[in-house]
Amino acid sequence: MSRIQKIKGFSDLFPPESTVFTHMETVAREVFGAYGCREVRVPILERTELFARSIGEETDVVQKEMYTFADRKGRSLTLRPEATAGVLRAFIEDGGTEGVTKLFTCGPMFRYERPQKGRMRQFHQLDVEVLGASAPQADAEVILMLWTFLERLGIQSLTLELNSLGCPQCRPTFHQALRDFLDAVDAAALCEDCRRRTTTNPLRVLDCKVPGCREVTAAAPRIADHLCPECAAHFARVRAILDAAATPYTINHRLVRGLDYYQRTTFEVLSGDIGAQSAVAGGGRYDGLVAALGGPAVPGIGFACGMERLALLLPPLADQAMDFYLAVLDETALDTALILGQTLRRHGFRGETAFEAKSPKAHLRQANKLGVKTCLLLGGDEMARGVIVVKDMATGVQTTVAQDDLAQALGFRAA
RNA sequence: GUGGAUGUAGCUCAGUUGGUGGAGCUCCUGGUUGUGGCCCAGGCGGUCGCGCGUUCAAGUCGCGUCAUCCACCCCA
Numbered sequence: 001m002s003r004i005q006k007i008k009g010f011s012d013l014f015p016p017e018s019t020v021f022t023h024m025e026t027v028a029r030e031v032f033g034a035y036g037c038r039e040v041r042v043p044i045l046e047r048t049e050l051f052a053r054s055i056g057e058e059t060d061v062v063q064k065e066m067y068t069f070a071d072r073k074g075r076s077l078t079l080r081p082e083a084t085a086g087v088l089r090a091f092i093e094d095g096g097t098e099g100v101t102k103l104f105t106c107g108p109m110f111r112y113e114r115p116q117k118g119r120m121r122q123f124h125q126l127d128v129e130v131l132g133a134s135a136p137q138a139d140a141e142v143i144l145m146l147w148t149f150l151e152r153l154g155i156q157s158l159t160l161e162l163n164s165l166g167c168p169q170c171r172p173t174f175h176q177a178l179r180d181f182l183d184a185v186d187a188a189a190l191c192e193d194c195r196r197r198t199t200t201n202p203l204r205v206l207d208c209k210v211p212g213c214r215e216v217t218a219a220a221p222r223i224a225d226h227l228c229p230e231c232a233a234h235f236a237r238v239r240a241i242l243d244a245a246a247t248p249y250t251i252n253h254r255l256v257r258g259l260d261y262y263q264r265t266t267f268e269v270l271s272g273d274i275g276a277q278s279a280v281a282g283g284g285r286y287d288g289l290v291a292a293l294g295g296p297a298v299p300g301i302g303f304a305c306g307m308e309r310l311a312l313l314l315p316p317l318a319d320q321a322m323d324f325y326l327a328v329l330d331e332t333a334l335d336t337a338l339i340l341g342q343t344l345r346r347h348g349f350r351g352e353t354a355f356e357a358k359s360p361k362a363h364l365r366q367a368n369k370l371g372v373k374t375c376l377l378l379g380g381d382e383m384a385r386g387v388i389v390v391k392d393m394a395t396g397v398q399t400t401v402a403q404d405d406l407a408q409a410l411g412f413r414a415a
Numbered sequence: 416g417u418g419g420a421u422g423u424a425g426c427u428c429a430g431u432u433g434g435u436g437g438a439g440c441u442c443c444u445g446g447u448u449g450u451g452g453c454c455c456a457g458g459c460g461g462u463c464g465c466g467c468g469u470u471c472a473a474g475u476c477g478c479g480u481c482a483u484c485c486a487c488c489c490c491a
Contacts, residue, residue, distance in 0.1 A: 005482080060489050064416080082491080109491080114416080116485060125491055193488080209487095257490090268491095279491060306491030329449065362443085364451035379449065393451075 009113070009121025016316040021124070023317055024153065024307055025106055028126045031149040035141065037104040037128055042086045044108060048076040054085040054289060056260025058201065065111040067121075079110035082259070083127035083304055084286070085293075091131060092295035100132040106307075118277035118309045128283075129302035131290065136237035139265040139285060140245070142301050143238075146281055147247050149305070150269065155313045158280065160248065161268045163223065163255035164235040165203075168263070168288070170228035177221040178202045189216050206254040222253045231264055238265055261286040265301065274312040281305035324351030324410070325372045327363030329379030331356075337378050340388070340406060347407040367393060374410065 006012060013021060029039065048068050055062050067079040080086050087105055106126045115121060126149075130142055143160070150158055166174055182190075182198045182205060190198070191210040198205060206217055227235065242249055249267075257266050266284035274280070283303025291297045324344060328337045334357065341353035351372065354363060360377060367375035377389040377398075388406055391398035401409040 008482080065489080111490080113489070114487090115483090116487095119490075123491065127491095207489095259490090276486065277490070282491060304491055309491060327450090360450040361447085362451095366451085368451040375451080377450075381449080389450090391450080396451085398450085 007121070009115040011120060011122070015319050017311065019317040019319055020311050020314050021307060024126065024310055024314075027152050028104065028106065028149060028305075031152055032102075032104045032128055032145060035102060035145050037102040037145075039104045040087060040090060041107075042083075042090045042105060044080055044110075045077050046080055046086050046089065048078040050085050050089055050293070051078055051081060054088070054259075054261055054293060055082065059260055061111065061259065065113055067110045067112055081111045082109055083107075083125055084129060084261075084289075084302055087127065087129050087302075088131075088290055088293055088295065088300070091129075092290065092293060096131075096290070096295045096298070098132055098296055098298055100130065100138075103129045103131070105129075116277065117275035118306070118312060120308055124307035126305040126307060127302065129300060131300045132298045133301070134287060134299040136234045136265075137241065139234075139238045139301055140241035142283065142303060143242065143267055144245055144247060146269065146283070146303050146305065150281075153310070153314065155271075155310070157271070157273065159250065159270050161252040161255050161270060162239070162242075162249050163252050163266050164227060164231060165256070165263050165266055165284070166223055166227050166231050170226060170231055171263070174221065174223050174226035175202060177226060178205075181220050185216055189213075203256045207256045217254075224251070224253060234264055257282060257284055261289045261292075263287060267303070269305075271309070271313060274309055277309065279306070280309045280313070320350070321371045321373070322351045323349040323372060324374045324376055325363070325367040325370055326351065326353035326376040326378065327360065327367065328354040328357045329360060329363070329377060330383065332380060333357070333378045333383050336383065336403070340376070340378070340403060344407055344410065347411065349407070349410060364391075376406070 033039075048066070051066065052062055057063075061081050066081050068076060069078075071077050083105055087103055091101065091103065104127065106124065108122050108124050110122055112121060113119060128142065128145060130138055143162075147160065165171065179198070179202050182202055187195050187198075189212055190205070191208065191213055194205045194208050194210070194213050197208075205213065206220060208214065208217070224232075224235075239249075239251075252268075255266055255268060257268075262284040264285040264287070267282065268279050269281040270278045271280050272278065281303055283301070285299070285301040287299035288297075290300055326337050326341055328334050334355070337353045341351065344351060352370070354366075360379075363377070364375060373393060375391045375393055377391060382388050382400075382403075386403055387400050388403050389398055389400055390406075390409060399409075
C-alpha cells in the first residue's frame with residue numbers, strides 16, 4: 001500500500017520539538033497573564049469576508065495566500081491566516097465593552113505559500129490583543145510584554161524595530177509626498193514590483209529589499225517627518241517609555257507592515273539566526289478596525305509571535321524522566337504489574353509497566369533507555385512470595401520489598 | 416507563482432569509467448538458568464522516490480513526474 005503523507009507545508013511535532021512548543025505556551029500564559037491578559041480560544045475557520053475586510057482586499061495575504069473554500073451550503077469559509085481578525089470578531093460578538101480588554105490566544109494559522117525555513121503553510125502564533133486603550137502607554141506596555149516574554153524564554157540577540165505609520169489624518173499627506181518623490185524618480189532604477197507599487201501601494205516600495213530600490217528610496221521622504229502633531233507626540237511618548245524601561249530598539253523608517261489595518265505604532269522583532277524569514281514577532285496599533293468590523297469604536301493594539309521561528313532559536317527540551325519502569329519476567333505477573341503501576345501513580349510516581357513478559361536483560365535495556373531512576377522486576381518467584389525487586393539504576397543496588405510496601409519503599413528512596 | 420539543490424536500510428550517509436547495493440547508529444538475539452550501560456559476535460531490515468527511454472547491462476546516463484530543503488516574493 002502506498003503511504004499517505006502529510007500535506008506540503010504542514011508538520012508533525014514529536015518530542016523534543018513538541019515539548020518546546022508546550023514550554024513556549026506555558027511561559028506565554030505566565031508572562032501575558034501577569035499583565036492581565038485573559039486567554040480566549042476562537043475558531044480556526046471563519047467567514048472569508050472577515051479576513052477580506054480586516055486584513056485588506058489588496059494585501060498579498062488575502063489575494064493569494066488564503067485557504068478558502070465553500071462549505072456544503074456554498075458559503076465561503078477561510079482557514080485563518082492570522083489571529084487578530086477572529087479575536088476581534090469574538091470580542092465584538094461577546095458584547096465588546098468599552099473598558100480595557102487584554103486578550104491572549106494561540107494556535108495554528110494557515111497561509112498557502114511555498115514553504116521554506118521558518119515558513120510553513122500551517123504555522124503557530126502566540127497572539128496578544130489589547131482593546132480599548134489609545135494611550136501611548138498601552139503601546140509601550142504591549143511591546144514590553146512581548147520583550148519580557150522573549151527575555152523569559154532566554155533568547156539572545158534579537159532586535160526590536162519601531163516605526164509609526166501615522167493616522168488617517170496625516171498619512172495621506174505622507175502618501176502624497178512619497179508619490180511625488182517616486183514620480184520624480186527614474187522608473188528604470190526601480191524593480192518591476194516597485195514600478196507597480198508606485199501606483200498601487202507606494203508604502204511598500206520603502207520595504208523593498210532590492211539594493212537598487214533601496215538606494216533610490218534612501219532619500220525618500222520619511223513618515224516620521226510627516227506625522228501630525230498628535231501622532232508625533234504619541235510616538236515620542238512610546239519611545240520615551242521604552243527608553244525609561246531600558247529596552248533597546250531602533251527606528252526603522254522603512255518598517256511597513258503587510259496588513260492594511262495598522263496605523264501609528266508598528267513594531268517587529270527580528271533575528272539574524274533563523275534564515276531569510278527573520279521576523280520572529282510583529283504587531284502594531286489598529287484603531288478603527290473594531291468599528292470597521294461592526295463593533296464599538298474602541299482602539300486596539302496587538303502583536304503575533306511565530307512559534308516555529310521562536311523554536312529555531314530555542315534549545316531542544318527533554319521530556320521529564322520517568323521515576324520507574326516495571327519489568328515483567330513472567331506472563332502470570334502482567335496483571336499484577338499493571339495494578340502496582342496504578343498504585344504507584346496514585347502516590348505521585350511517574351512510570352511505565354511492561355505489557356509483555358521478556359528477559360530481565362531486555363527489560364533492563366529498556367529501563368536504561370528510558371533513563372528511569374528505578375527499575376522494578378516482577379517474575380514468577382516474586383509473585384509466589386508477594387514481593388517485588390527494586391533496582392536502583394544508578395548504583396545497581398537491588399532490594400526485595402513486599403508488594404504492599406512498594407510505594408512506601410520508593411518514597412524513602414526518593415527522599 | 417519563479418529559481419536552485421537534494422531524493423539509496425527506521426535514522427545519518429558512502430556507492431569509482433554503467434557490470435548482481437554498503438557503513439555507522441537504532442532494533443533483536445547471544446556472549447550470563449532471572450539482570451542494564453561499555454565491549455565482542457551474529458541477525459532483522461532496501462520497489463535505490465516513481466515512470467519512460469538509451470544500453471547486452473542503469474543506484475550510476477537522458478527525459479518526465481512527485482516529494483523535500485533553501486532562496487525570491489511576502490510575512491509570524
